Amino acid sequence: MDAWDANAEELLHRAAGTPIRVVSAALRNRALLRDALGREGFRGVLAYTLSEAIWLAGTGICDDAVVAYPSADRRALSRLVSDEHLAGRVTIMVDDIAQLDLVDAVAAPEARAELRVCLDLDCSWQALRGRIRSGARRSPLRAPEDVVRLARAVVSRPGFRLVGLQAFETQFANAHDHLPRRGLRARLHRMIQKRSERDLAARRAAVIDAVCNVTDLEFVTGGGTGSIRDTAAAHGITEVAAGSGLLGPVTLDNNSAGYRPAAFFALPVVRRPGPGTVTVAGGGYLASGPADPLRLPVPWLPEGLRLSRSEGAGQTQTPLLGATADGLALGDLVWFRHGKAGELAEHFYSYHLVRGERLVDTAPTYRGDGKTFL
Structure with a gap:
């Protein structure tokens, strides 16, 4: 917030x-x-x-x-x-x-x-x-x-x-x-x-x-x-x-106004397939528009992770590559950003509203309200 x-x-x-x-x-x-x-x-x-x-x-x-x-x-x-x-x-x-x-x-x-x-x-x-x-x-x-x-x-x-x-x-x-x-x-x-x-x-x-x-x-x-x-x-x-x-x-991100990232989603590490690789649950939350890299979710924290070019963001699981992966344990969270603003709400029941380090509210999305308009 x-x-x-x-x-x-x-x-x-x-x-x-x-x-x-x-x-x-x-x-x-x-x-x-x-x-x-x-x-x-x-x-x-x-x-x-x-x-x-x-x-x-x-x-x-x-x-x-x-x-x-x-x-x-x-x-x-x-x-x-x-x-x-x-x-x-x-x-x-x-x-x-x-x-x-x-x-x-x-x-x-x-x-x-x-x-x-x-x-x-x-x-x-x-x-x-x-x-x-x-x-x-x-x-x-x-x-x-x-x-x-x-x-x-x-x-x-x-x-x-x-x-x-x-x-x-x-x-x-x-x-x-x-x-x-x-x-x-x-x-x-x-x-x-x-x-x-x-x-x-x-x-x-x-x-x-x-x-x-x-x-x-x-x-x-x-x-x-x-x-x-x-x-x-x-x-x-x-x-x-x-x-x-x-x-x-x-x-x-490239707009000169410098709008700050405010919305994120987190996925847990569920596998460690090998050195420099972890797999998180879910992740296939693609943005609408032409099929280009801007439509893919972006691993945000911890830094140093990237999507696999051959697999991208998967429906049920998403592999992440990078040296940072070796420091992650099962259950650790990886934070992502979505390509667009509102479409993220279609995948989750609520948003957690945080100020500083404090959770101030949990607000249902349209999906959490039981509404799907498109």
Whole structure:
């Protein structure tokens, strides 16, 4: 929690007064969400599924939950449209008129609560008709005229109220500020990054102005942790979304902000196959994304241990190599860090919250609460 506090202050410093919407996928723990939302400068949650947003709003964690992605969960939609209290606290994400049709198929406008709607702008950089891309494949909404067309459809349609715009620049979310300065790959990365930044700045500003001419918006959100300083200063942005910086996962290690590692898991040594090798139980907690070394958990303490290239992190056991292994006995713990922030919570029932040398709380994760949203 000492590292958590330091990371929260770093995020607030980089946001420079722009409110931070907490990305729940990076935490997946109600106690940590409460802690973040209780700090001045943090406001609202960016949820990753509609059922999660309903649960967080219904249990009092927050009264302002924006669902980051469109939903086709008819059961959750039915719950939302039947409860005016929830409908006033949860905002759904839309990037296609067919998603509005889906809601109306669940409940006709005259028979349900009015739903809050946010439009999702695709912020990726593309060249050669999309064959070269930087950023995630998200929304089909790119040009201002496309966004305005959908905005007008929402505004004119009964049962919906357009309240927000999301412009989440995923290509900068884990931006590595300390990439090598030499080599063709590094130069190409910097060139694409610069072009992407210029394209997004102009296109996002044009989209925000165009949509605001259609209707008044309550919020325009961008993010995430890796780009929070630039996003907070961008034209028209009223809030930034961030979460992974609070826990400081491996993917942020090269970020110039210096977020401190705050989340760890420990596995016991169960075998000693030979000199310079121990085996720990479990360990195959891989991060999502492309299959590269950044998705593997990292042995942290004791220092001097590494994964086997031929076996990696295993489902039931993980061999660790290094001279340090010879000093470990059966039952000793090896501490690891996860590649990403929130996904670790899917593997454990609770987090132990520690300040200094003192255990201050044991907080159930979503899994410990009996919840699995994806």
